Amino acid sequence: MLPKTLFALTALALAANVSAKNVMTNGDMEYGDGGWYLWNNPDGPATVSSKIGAPGIGFEGSQGAVVSITAKPKDWWGLQLQPPKFLADTVFYELSFKAKADKGGSINAVVQGGPPDYRQKTSSSFTLTPEWKTYKMKFLPDQKGYGVNNVVFQLGYLTGNVYLDDVSVETVDESFDVNWYKNSPARIDSIRKQNLTADGFTPGDTVHMALKRHAFPFGTAIAFYGKMNDSLETWYRNTANKYFWYAVPENQFKWPEYEPKKGKIRREELKKYLDFAKAYNWGFRAHTLVWGIQKYDYDKHFGNQGSCKEIAQKIHDRIDRDVKEYKGRITEYDVWNEPIHETYLFDKCGWDLLDSSFVWAHRADPSAKLYVNDYNVVAMGETERYYELIKGMLDRKVPVMGIGVQCHFNGGKVVPALIKERLDRLAELGLPIKVTEFDMGSYDRGFVFSEEERAEQYEMFLRSAFSHPAVKGILFWGFWDSRHWIPGNGGFIAADGTEKPAGKRVYDLWHKVWTTNETLVADENGAVHFRGYPGLYELKTKKGSQSKNLGTLE
Structure with missing residues (x-):
């Protein structure tokens, strides 16, 4: 519906x-x-x-x-x-x-x-x-x-x-596709489901199959402030795990947070996030190796000091050291955050820094997926400059492997036809697109709609993004009011821990609407065949149950 x-x-x-x-x-x-x-x-x-x-x-x-x-x-x-x-x-x-x-x-x-x-x-x-x-x-x-x-x-x-x-x-005349959204259910069924097979059963067994977790990355930024055994921290982790299965640390891998002073590295802080992802079997991405912003005291960080040659060397050393250190544990990075908006380092030292950062990261871990990340490129229409930036990198053979679109909607509303147009344009580059930082509301004004409107807006956005074939993951930028960068009511879980209508809508989409739950009979080869979402399934027969990953991400 x-x-x-x-x-x-x-x-x-x-x-x-x-x-x-x-x-x-x-x-x-x-x-x-x-x-x-x-x-x-x-x-x-x-x-x-x-x-x-x-x-x-x-x-x-x-x-x-x-x-x-x-x-x-x-x-x-x-x-x-x-x-x-x-x-x-x-x-x-x-x-x-x-x-x-x-x-x-x-x-x-x-x-x-x-x-x-x-x-x-x-x-x-x-x-x-x-x-x-x-x-x-x-x-x-x-x-x-x-x-x-x-x-x-x-x-x-x-x-x-x-x-x-x-x-x-x-x-705008009728050539603009404003009917695209209403076809999202059929599109989701077409592009997100696969023909799946589960085997190893006795012929004639009745097999009940229930999807427990999508393979498609759906996640959130997380922020840990207490000890792992604190009741509040346990609640926070378990609540995150109810809705999501993919993580990005909100601040702890940003350079000034990770290394506030040269050589003073907060490895133990980041380790909490990696341990959490391992314990809950979550996917994980790191945000961000470089961010040229000059607010929040970033301008005072040692990485921004000195000549351009010195700054380039510091960026190289940060990337080379940390990407090598986490090889095998972190497989996806935002290499450079907000390059079209925070241009201080480029204005000072030239745009070669952008290309070089990706080259350095790729050399440090050739298996890691390297993303560029920026805002207003889908939630608003600053798509073309982002497209041109990335196309230039690809033309220069820079190893950029994915496009991050932040999707902070601020006080605006979700307009599926515009989202489609902007995603279509970026998809022409042939790279996977991830929604890396979705939320609604503004830092100075909070959330400007009613809670029921928020629920509708969230559903409209998730349907739009999930039904677009170029989108390979969706992450919220926080979910709980008390740990959200939009003060007061930025999340879909209230400060007292109660679920808002938007939270219920998010949960129901992933666990009740976009799910696979069937009972079939194993064929003569002891296999069942069905069409469903790739992911982790619980497979039950009279003899017991087992969990198995079925299908793959395309």
Whole structure:
């Protein structure tokens, strides 16, 4: 049974079948600068000048805009070119614009709300070139009205002359696949089930087969704070094991946590996580070897200090030492976290650091699976820049082996048609995709929907991700309110340990909906054949029971 939201999506599908209509006025600036505005954050402004609606600077000599940036703003969002506001309905739209930049660089196209918080609702990120190109992104307004879904162009990554023209916001025609979600049950049955055989029985035996745990990785970030024998810690571990079977340590393998001072390595802390995974027979991935963020005192960590040559050597030594040490125990790594957003090390020392880190990790353990990981690339529309980054690495024969998509939805809602489009694009790279950090809610505002809405949103996301053939694993970024980076109510288990509606929905999907539970009779060869989900099965006959792994991950 699909959630109630499906009916809303069906309505959207009908609404999308309309002729394209441009709802933005003066996007081509043929009426001068009317409705346009350049916002320069006074708290750390850029050094900038601009011409908007001037003749001869637009596409093919038409009227357009040029923003000349001598020095970047303090924050990447601190310089914004804002076109006229538009009247939005609850239908899908496509933003289209032409742009170029003398020095190249990245531009963010953002749909944001109005006052008081100007909340970012969705965004896409594009790499500009010195030649005019057309860029596009689809979005679904979460409000109706004038000015509540404003488009802005964030220019804080750029310097030099940036040109913009022919901005339009058009309704999306019927070619956009908004019906994809309702076919998810059939798609899951097709791509996730296999023809399985269990043998070793006596011919004629009645065999009851029950799936106990999927082979498909479904997991969570975990955080241990007490001793293993503490009652609270035991509850936490057992609760995690009720819902999940795949782990990633939330913080303990991040370099400043793992080695806060040079040579002072917290191996015993990480060992708790590896021991947990072994005791509960969980899968395990390590997050992360390198993260260039300059917040949370990461800027003070010794790995960020010194010349570029010294920084590169420290990164090499960290990767070489730790990947070799955990060879055979850790088989999957996020090598570099958030490369398209946290660019400090690249801005300082060059992008070769990214390629080199993967090469060093592969040399240290050729059998390990090496992932790149970033946010806003599926939950929002910054897909294209991520695609281009990874494609460039593949073209250069860099051993990147998997694509991590974080899927922090913040205050936004799940829109399956957009998720499909973004996953489809990344899947073109031919690498496995893992949802590495799924949650909803924002750090400063908490969870903004009702608990029943959260349950529907969780189900919609899990169905969307599990039914996409390129997705090879799904991990939540925590599950319990008291150990969640989104304060107050980020998890689906409340602080007092009670299960929220979303927790029940998650459990039921994996244990009641996506399950195999059959009774068959062994054939003349003592085997039973059936179609089911690959994983760990309990096989019962009158003579007893046994557990056996059946099927393989494709």
